[in-house]
Amino acid sequence: MFKHCQKLLKTSNALFNLNFLQVQSQRLHSKGVTVGIWRSYSTKSRKSENISLIDFPPERIRNFCIIAHIDHGKSTLADRMLEITGVIPENQKNEQVLDKLQVERERGITVKAQSASLFYDVEGLTYLLNLVDTPGHVDFSYEVSRSLSACQGVILLVDANQGVQAQTVANMYLAIEAGLELIPVLNKIDLKGANPEVVSKQIQNLYPVTDEEILKISAKLGIGVAEVLEAVIKRIPPPPADQKKPFKALVYDSWFDKFKGIICNVAVKDGVVMKGDKVTFHHAQKSFDIQEVGILHPEQTPTNILLAGQAGYVIANVKSSTGTLVGDTMYHKSTPVDPLPGFRPAKPMVFAGIYPIDQSQYIKLRESITKLTFNDSSVSVAQDSSAALGVGWRLGFLGLLHMDVFKMRLEQEFDASVIITAPNIPYKVRIIGAKNIKKYKGEEVVVLNPCKLPDQTIISQYFEPMVRATIVYPDVYIGEVQALISDRRGRTEDQTYLDNSRVMLKVIFPLNEILINFFDELKSVTKGYASFDYEDYGYEETNLSKVSFNINNVDVEEMTLLCHSSNAQKMCRKICARLQEAVPRQQYKVQIKGQVNNKHICTEVVNPYRKDVTAKLYGGDVTRRNKLLAKQAEGKKKLRSLGNIQVPKDVFIKVLTQK
Numbered sequence: 001m002f003k004h005c006q007k008l009l010k011t012s013n014a015l016f017n018l019n020f021l022q023v024q025s026q027r028l029h030s031k032g033v034t035v036g037i038w039r040s041y042s043t044k045s046r047k048s049e050n051i052s053l054i055d056f057p058p059e060r061i062r063n064f065c066i067i068a069h070i071d072h073g074k075s076t077l078a079d080r081m082l083e084i085t086g087v088i089p090e091n092q093k094n095e096q097v098l099d100k101l102q103v104e105r106e107r108g109i110t111v112k113a114q115s116a117s118l119f120y121d122v123e124g125l126t127y128l129l130n131l132v133d134t135p136g137h138v139d140f141s142y143e144v145s146r147s148l149s150a151c152q153g154v155i156l157l158v159d160a161n162q163g164v165q166a167q168t169v170a171n172m173y174l175a176i177e178a179g180l181e182l183i184p185v186l187n188k189i190d191l192k193g194a195n196p197e198v199v200s201k202q203i204q205n206l207y208p209v210t211d212e213e214i215l216k217i218s219a220k221l222g223i224g225v226a227e228v229l230e231a232v233i234k235r236i237p238p239p240p241a242d243q244k245k246p247f248k249a250l251v252y253d254s255w256f257d258k259f260k261g262i263i264c265n266v267a268v269k270d271g272v273v274m275k276g277d278k279v280t281f282h283h284a285q286k287s288f289d290i291q292e293v294g295i296l297h298p299e300q301t302p303t304n305i306l307l308a309g310q311a312g313y314v315i316a317n318v319k320s321s322t323g324t325l326v327g328d329t330m331y332h333k334s335t336p337v338d339p340l341p342g343f344r345p346a347k348p349m350v351f352a353g354i355y356p357i358d359q360s361q362y363i364k365l366r367e368s369i370t371k372l373t374f375n376d377s378s379v380s381v382a383q384d385s386s387a388a389l390g391v392g393w394r395l396g397f398l399g400l401l402h403m404d405v406f407k408m409r410l411e412q413e414f415d416a417s418v419i420i421t422a423p424n425i426p427y428k429v430r431i432i433g434a435k436n437i438k439k440y441k442g443e444e445v446v447v448l449n450p451c452k453l454p455d456q457t458i459i460s461q462y463f464e465p466m467v468r469a470t471i472v473y474p475d476v477y478i479g480e481v482q483a484l485i486s487d488r489r490g491r492t493e494d495q496t497y498l499d500n501s502r503v504m505l506k507v508i509f510p511l512n513e514i515l516i517n518f519f520d521e522l523k524s525v526t527k528g529y530a531s532f533d534y535e536d537y538g539y540e541e542t543n544l545s546k547v548s549f550n551i552n553n554v555d556v557e558e559m560t561l562l563c564h565s566s567n568a569q570k571m572c573r574k575i576c577a578r579l580q581e582a583v584p585r586q587q588y589k590v591q592i593k594g595q596v597n598n599k600h601i602c603t604e605v606v607n608p609y610r611k612d613v614t615a616k617l618y619g620g621d622v623t624r625r626n627k628l629l630a631k632q633a634e635g636k637k638k639l640r641s642l643g644n645i646q647v648p649k650d651v652f653i654k655v656l657t658q659k
């Protein structure tokens with residue numbers, strides 16, 4: 001009886017499904033739209049066929065990310081997957097095809113997670129695979145954590161030559177926390193130095209997996225890539241999605257396109273969405289008509305429909321003033337649903353002021369920053385102003401590389417000319433009697449900009465941000481690494497051996513100590529064999545001093561910094577000496593003074609020198625002379641005037657960020 005009921009239920013479900021899809025198809029036909037895309041195979045036959053997304057119920061969908069330490073071959077594996085599934089032709093020139101940004105190509109690193117939908121046949125059935133290639137560097141881990149929310153499994157790629165590294169571990173834990181299926185894959189087995197046995201053991205020390213379950217491949221040569229795709233289909237579960245429920249989708253990424261406006265990447269959790277539908281963003285509380293919907297193949301390929309379990313993009317004429325969309329839930333305006341949990345907001349680790357080189361460019365720069373933050377939602381933006389640099393913003397980044405990449409993207413993708421101040425980290429202070437002082441909302445004040453530190457006489461306690469670092473290195477360098485850790489005020493919390501000679505340390509550091517050139521030093525003391533990653537570890541009480549500088553008695557507020565009191569005098573002298581080298585000679589004598597907590601510590605002098613740009617000119621061609629003067633005037637925009645002297649605006653940042 002029970003079996004009979006089950007059978008009936010199954011048939012009625014099947015009928016429902018059929019009816020449901022028919023209804024969807026009719027809806028589409030009535031709108032005069034098609035639901036297919038042309039798919040070409042790269043398998044031997046090289047045929048092509050028209051396929052429809054309606055044919056892919058959740059059971060035949062797999063959503064997965066490739067995660068790894070930087071340079072372990074994620075983007076190269078993605079290239080081979082695109083080739084094997086016929087999305088791009090197989091040729092020698094496909095190198096990190098998904099790294100589309102100019103900065104990614106120039107630096108050879110991935111900074112932005114990229115999705116691609118692929119079709120792959122196993123045992124006579126075609127599967128729809130949604131692959132996300134992620135960045136490896138710690139500064140872009142927000143990209144990884146967001147991408148994981150659109151997936152049910154991950155490929156954990158480990159270089160068989162380098163072994164498990166700090167970001168391998170960090171990214172692996174992100175995937176485990178998200179409850180995803182893990183497929184460990186050893187890459188670069190073609191390399192002479194590859195040691196798959198040892199590296200397999202390292203993985204097994206971290207994660208319960210048998211030797212057979214660890215795949216061994218060469219992404220570069222395409223060895224074992226088909227097996228990886230098969231493992232994705234067999235080992236990663238299909239998305240838990242229901243096509244019959246009301247439409248609900250998670251916006252897991254967005255970007256701004258010059259021609260099409262704002263584009264959202266969505267993972268459809270339930271239901272169906274089609275071109276022409278009216279949708280609402282839950283948190284933004286704004287509704288729009290969907291103009292285009294499709295999959296990334298890896299270029300935008302309109303399909304006019306996306307069904308539960310699938311991932312793709314939607315374009316809905318969203319205004320750039322709508323605010324952050326990433327993490328928001330999208331549903332049909334007529335059938336609101338409970339929102340999805342969304343994402344934990346990114347926690348900025350470093351802050352810097354950003355200003356247009358020329359104040360007349362303020363509005364254009366504001367637009368550019370807004371557009372770029374659609375593509376990089378981990379950047380926090382607040383208005384700021386400086387007596388020296390004018391009106392601008394204080395931006396929060398996840399690290400210095402992130403800051404650098406954001407600046408480069410503003411310049412490359414939006415043609416902006418900006419000046420970015422020296423980075424600093426968010427300290428906290430406790431104010432005595434804050435209740436009686438109107439401008440402080442509470443006892444604790446976060447200081448994002450050191451020159452806005454409250455009056456030190458009313459500060460009772462200082463707190464600095466801490467991080468929990470993972471360091472993986474060969475144990476022959478134990479002495480050097482320990483010395484570096486104590487020099488940077490670190491305290492070791494845990495030590496594990498990944499194999500006979502490879503150590504993994506967990507160390508608590510003040511963020512300030514590891515931000516600038518810690519990793520370079522770590523690499524140099526371990527001959528390049530150490531890797532490093534960190535996560536937020538809250539605040540701890542500390543002693544801080546304010547170090548400030550003035551040039552010819554004018555305060556250089558962008559040079560003000562906070563540092564640990566034990567280091568303040570040394571830091572003050574060091575920076576003063578660097579400034580002396582960096583400030584160009586002027587027509588007057590220049591005096592640079594350093595102070596700690598407003599007490600004078602040191603003075604350096606730059607001797608005068610006269611620069612006349614037209615001095616070299618003899619003879620009377622007035623146009624040439626004017627041209628030179630005009631060039632000089634243009635250059636002056638990049639100068640900051642301090643009392644009677646002129647200094648290039650970026651001198652201060654260079655001084656504060658150099659070794």
Ligand code: GDP
Pocket residue numbers: 068069070071072073074075076077096108109110136187188189190191217218219220221
């Ligand atoms: P990602 O940072 O993880 O995306 O790494 P990439 O895909 O950018 O690759 C980093 C470097 O490793 C590139 O120079 C690739 O050519 C190289 N690489 C990737 N896979 C292999 C492989 O299987 N064998 C060898 N020899 N080199 C590889």
Ligand code: MG
Pocket residue numbers: 074075076096099109110134135
């Ligand atoms: Mg990459």
